[in-house]
Amino acid sequence: QSTWGLQCIKSLKVHIQFCTEKRSQESVSFHCKRHRVHHLKMGRWLLALCAMCFALQCSGAEVSYASNQLVNENVLREIDLRASVAKHTYTITMKNTGDKSVSRFHLAIPAETYNRMGFLEVQDGSKAQCKVTKAEGNDKTQHYKVVFAKPIDAGKTSTFTVTMFLGHAFKPLPATAPIKGPHLVQYFDTLAFFSPYKTETQKTVVKLPSGVNVEQRSPRSSSEEGDSNVKFGPYKNTQPYTRGVADSEELMVHFTHNTPLTYFKSVDREVTVSHWGSVSFIEQYDVFNEAAALSEEFNRIILSHLQAQATGKFGVQRPQKGRFDSHIMFSLDAVLPRTVFGLEYFDKIGNVSTSN
Numbered sequence: 001q002s003t004w005g006l007q008c009i010k011s012l013k014v015h016i017q018f019c020t021e022k023r024s025q026e027s028v029s030f031h032c033k034r035h036r037v038h039h040l041k042m043g044r045w046l047l048a049l050c051a052m053c054f055a056l057q058c059s060g061a062e063v064s065y066a067s068n069q070l071v072n073e074n075v076l077r078e079i080d081l082r083a084s085v086a087k088h089t090y091t092i093t094m095k096n097t098g099d100k101s102v103s104r105f106h107l108a109i110p111a112e113t114y115n116r117m118g119f120l121e122v123q124d125g126s127k128a129q130c131k132v133t134k135a136e137g138n139d140k141t142q143h144y145k146v147v148f149a150k151p152i153d154a155g156k157t158s159t160f161t162v163t164m165f166l167g168h169a170f171k172p173l174p175a176t177a178p179i180k181g182p183h184l185v186q187y188f189d190t191l192a193f194f195s196p197y198k199t200e201t202q203k204t205v206v207k208l209p210s211g212v213n214v215e216q217r218s219p220r221s222s223s224e225e226g227d228s229n230v231k232f233g234p235y236k237n238t239q240p241y242t243r244g245v246a247d248s249e250e251l252m253v254h255f256t257h258n259t260p261l262t263y264f265k266s267v268d269r270e271v272t273v274s275h276w277g278s279v280s281f282i283e284q285y286d287v288f289n290e291a292a293a294l295s296e297e298f299n300r301i302i303l304s305h306l307q308a309q310a311t312g313k314f315g316v317q318r319p320q321k322g323r324f325d326s327h328i329m330f331s332l333d334a335v336l337p338r339t340v341f342g343l344e345y346f347d348k349i350g351n352v353s354t355s356n
Contacts, residue, residue, distance in 0.1 A: 065106040065135075065143060065196040066240040069098035072199040073157060080207045081187055081253070084261045085118075086169035090162040090193065096152040103151040106135060107144040107162065108196050108241065113189075114142040119165040122146050125158065141241070143196075168290065170261055173254065176295035179302050183292055183327035184215060185257045191219070191232065191244040198240055203233040206253055216254040223251070260329035261290040280342075291327035303328070 073093045080087040096102050109117065114137075122130040128149040135143035152158045170185040177183050193202045208214070210228050217223050222245065223232045230253055235245045243249045270282040306326050336343070346352055 065108070067197060069096060069100075070102060070105055070197045071095045071097055072193070072195055072197050073201070075193045075195075075199055075202040077193055077202070077204040078207065079187075079189065079204065081169070081255075081257070082207060082209045084259055084263070086166040086187065088162070088164045088166065091159065092162065093157055093159045094152065094197075095157045096154055099154050101151040101153045102148075104145055104147045106196050107132075107146060108194050109142045109144065110190060110194050110243070111140050111142065113166065113194075116166040116168050117164055118167050119163070120144065121163045122160060123163075124149050124160045130160065141194075167263060170257065170290070172261075172290075172292035174295075175292055177292040177327060178296050179294060179299060179328065180306060180326060182213075182256045183258050184254060185261075186252060186254045188250055188252050191248050191251045192235060192238050192242045194241065194243060196240050199238040200236065202235050202238060203231065204251065206230045206232070206251075208253070208255055209257065209259070212256040212258075214253065214255045216252070218250075218252040219248040222248075258327060259291075260327055262329050262332075263288055263290060287329075287332070289327075289329050306330075 071094070073095045075093075076091040078089040078091075080089070094105065107122075120132060122132050124130060126149070130149055131147040133145050133147075135145045137143050146160075148158065148160075150158075170187055173184055173186050187206070191204075193199055193204075207229050212228070214225055214230060217225070217230050219232075222235070223230055225231075232251055238245065265286040265288050267286075268284040272280045272282075274280070306328065307330055
């Protein structure tokens with residue numbers, strides 16, 4: 001019958017199926033028995049039902065690879081913050097609690113980490129490379145499938161190492177700093193090891209430059225300061241896809257980081273191959289320093305003294321590495337082939353020119 005002729009519905013069953021590119025098909029079924037439902041009320045009920053399902057779809061439910069067969073027996077996270085990028089090294093001891101061998105597992109990378117990640121590598125205990133391929137993900141989590149070089153037999157354990165590098169890892173606080181003075185930054189990360197599998201024991205060690213001051217760390221109750229590091233944990237029995245422990249979901253370290261936070265926003269390379277056998281390269285780099293902006297007027301005298309300290313020229317003693325109180329970038333290092341010749345380098349405004 002027509003919609004307006006529908007006056008009474010004794011039983012209603014609605015089946016809604018949806019599919020996106022980022023995850024496999026899922027379905028939601030609703031069954032409702034109603035008596036003497038007026039068509040206007042029924043229309044509102046259907047509208048509410050559709051709105052609820054649309055909200056469920058847009059919320060981006062987790063793509064889960066949780067499994068009871070694999071358990072992280074022990075995880076040591078080492079986060080190296082001594083350079084302009086953050087180096088993550090995870091040493092994971094995984095146990096196969098099932099009755100069959102396992103040849104692969106999945107890594108779960110939170111979206112805020114994945115968006116800054118520039119390198120990912122997995123090695124087993126013998127330093128053999130494991131094959132890593134991108135798996136399904138959504139706006140909250142990106143998964144990677146890792147194939148073991150040697151499968152884990154039932155009841156056995158295996159240790160492997162995950163290495164990744166993160167750019168744009170620091171937030172200057174305060175946002176401005178003097179030319180000569182301490183440069184403070186904040187670093188944020190998940191407090192717990194984010195994994196599709198249960199983790200029995202885990203600990204995180206954040207490595208800092210030598211001799212720096214730690215202004216603040218969070219959470220304080222489960223962390224302690226060591227010799228140029230901050231330790232978090234150990235934490236016990238962390239469930240899959242857990243970001244934190246108790247009421248804390250992230251760790252934070254606020255410390256002195258007197259290092260330029262230099263990144264290449266873009267790199268253009270032009271290669272010219274000559275018929276006479278030579279090859280020429282022209283490379284253009286758009287360099288950006290993400291460190292704190294200057295809080296005072298530019299001063300050439302202070303800058304010249306700092307530059308002398310950075311290079312050790314003019315009889316000025318160069319300070320110990322890690323104690324150089326400036327976030328200004330004075331130089332760039334380049335690794336070139338031994339056979340290179342005719343080297344020239346310059347910037348657009350003339351502050352940098354070819355030298356020996």
